[in-house]
Amino acid sequence: MATLDVAAIKADFPIFKRTVRNDHRLVYLDSGATSQKPFQVLDAERNFYENHNAAVHRGAHLLAEEATDAFEHARSNIASFIGANADDLVFTKNATEAINLIAYSFLNATLKSLRGADLPPGSERFVLAEGDEILVSEMEHHANLVPWQELCEKTGAVLRWIGLTEEGRLDLSDTSFFSERTKLVAVTHQSNLLGTVNDVTAIVKLAESVGALVFLDACQSVPHMPVDVVALGVDFIAWSGHKMLGPLGIGCLWGKSEVLSTMPPFISGGSMIESVSMERTTFAAPPKRFEAGVPMAAQAVGMSAAVDYLNDLGMASVAQHEHMLTEAALAGLAGIPGIRIIGPENSIDRGSAVSFVLEGLHPHDVGQVLDESGIAVRVGQHCAKPACLRYGVQATTRATFYIYNDLDDVDALVAGIYSAKKFFGV
Numbered sequence: 001m002a003t004l005d006v007a008a009i010k011a012d013f014p015i016f017k018r019t020v021r022n023d024h025r026l027v028y029l030d031s032g033a034t035s036q037k038p039f040q041v042l043d044a045e046r047n048f049y050e051n052h053n054a055a056v057h058r059g060a061h062l063l064a065e066e067a068t069d070a071f072e073h074a075r076s077n078i079a080s081f082i083g084a085n086a087d088d089l090v091f092t093k094n095a096t097e098a099i100n101l102i103a104y105s106f107l108n109a110t111l112k113s114l115r116g117a118d119l120p121p122g123s124e125r126f127v128l129a130e131g132d133e134i135l136v137s138e139m140e141h142h143a144n145l146v147p148w149q150e151l152c153e154k155t156g157a158v159l160r161w162i163g164l165t166e167e168g169r170l171d172l173s174d175t176s177f178f179s180e181r182t183k184l185v186a187v188t189h190q191s192n193l194l195g196t197v198n199d200v201t202a203i204v205k206l207a208e209s210v211g212a213l214v215f216l217d218a219c220q221s222v223p224h225m226p227v228d229v230v231a232l233g234v235d236f237i238a239w240s241g242h243k244m245l246g247p248l249g250i251g252c253l254w255g256k257s258e259v260l261s262t263m264p265p266f267i268s269g270g271s272m273i274e275s276v277s278m279e280r281t282t283f284a285a286p287p288k289r290f291e292a293g294v295p296m297a298a299q300a301v302g303m304s305a306a307v308d309y310l311n312d313l314g315m316a317s318v319a320q321h322e323h324m325l326t327e328a329a330l331a332g333l334a335g336i337p338g339i340r341i342i343g344p345e346n347s348i349d350r351g352s353a354v355s356f357v358l359e360g361l362h363p364h365d366v367g368q369v370l371d372e373s374g375i376a377v378r379v380g381q382h383c384a385k386p387a388c389l390r391y392g393v394q395a396t397t398r399a400t401f402y403i404y405n406d407l408d409d410v411d412a413l414v415a416g417i418y419s420a421k422k423f424f425g426v
Contacts, residue, residue: 004403027376029377067297081310088260106184169344170187189216193343244303326354
């Protein structure tokens with residue numbers, strides 16, 4: 001397992017050549033929101049537009065062939081990154097759309113069933129009856145909560161949730177939440193607020209015992225640790241390209257082939273059809289069934305280049321590097337009077353999102369002082385308001401570390417917090 005050469009890595013990222021706020025170097029600690037992009041990704045996307053730009057899966061000319069080949073190579077490469085087959089990977093515009101794709105597949109199957117429409121064999125598991133249950137957790141990002149709330153309101157299903165311990169872990173001491181009415185369990189792999197890495201194996205085992213599908217929000221895990229979907233045993237995962245060095249505007253949904261093949265589509269139109277007449281339409285096999293319209297080919301190529309970059313580093317090395325930074329950050333913050341970590345206070349089963357509150361100061365004030373020193377952090381509820389409420393905080397300051405951060409950045413964060421305390425006289 002190689003040690004990351006952070007200086008060499010930073011040289012690949014043009015944004016680190018600039019300075020910010022009174023000519024300070026940029027200390028970017030907001031990769032949990034979006035990561036920075038290396039030249040390799042920017043060049044790949046630009047090269048596509050300059051040399052191969054065409055609508056994929058359309059046209060018989062050379063550019064269309066090249067664009068299609070580049071797009072499908074990207075699909076295969078990205079799928080391999082998570083141990084998957086290319087045909088089981090669906091491109092979406094982001095992870096939120098991927099989650100909504102699943103939610104609307106449930107809704108569409110339910111509505112068609114109510115009207116007596118014929119459903120493909122296996123689609124009945126997407127039909128929700130009054131009183132059926134969807135199970136989430138109290139630490140979910142709004143993207144993995146609001147779509148399920150909406151689905152329950154539309155279908156009469158009931159939303160239930162797994163609570164959290166004081167340490168920021170899922171409270172699985174009571175497993176009665178898993179019942180014969182549970183149709184879907186939707187949880188995060190790694191919390192974007194707490195940093196907690198959940199025990200997916202335990203969750204899958206409980207879900208399988210009641211015949212429920214499992215969706216895993218992997219936005220904070222796929223960019224930061226080795227992920228193998230076969231080993232995880234879940235039915236779906238989703239994540240975003242922009243959090244793993246890739247472009248904005250592209251996300252991924254992976255699903256087991258036997259599950260995807262029974263799902264009704266979300267968005268309909270061109271390219272996702274098998275045959276069309278004025279009377280009826282039949283749909284293509286996955287993944288094309290879920291990719292209506294002209295797809296985001298350039299973004300897929302850019303995301304594939306991001307996969308190559310991370311593969312060259314080695315995901316085990318990426319995870320080890322972040323673990324080292326997280327341990328250093330937790331230790332440094334623990335020494336600051338008035339600091340409260342929101343989430344696990346040790347690095348066991350924990351990722352690199354470190355959220356905290358500082359007694360006597362609002363997180364926005366802390367963030368502003370840090371920004372004046374060139375330190376970019378996230379402040380607010382981080383689209384995880386229920387978890388904030390669970391721990392009695394209105395907002396937090398959050399630092400998230402990645403491959404281009406080092407111990408100097410951790411030291412800068414700690415020093416910046418002391419500066420905030422001094423500035424406000426706390």
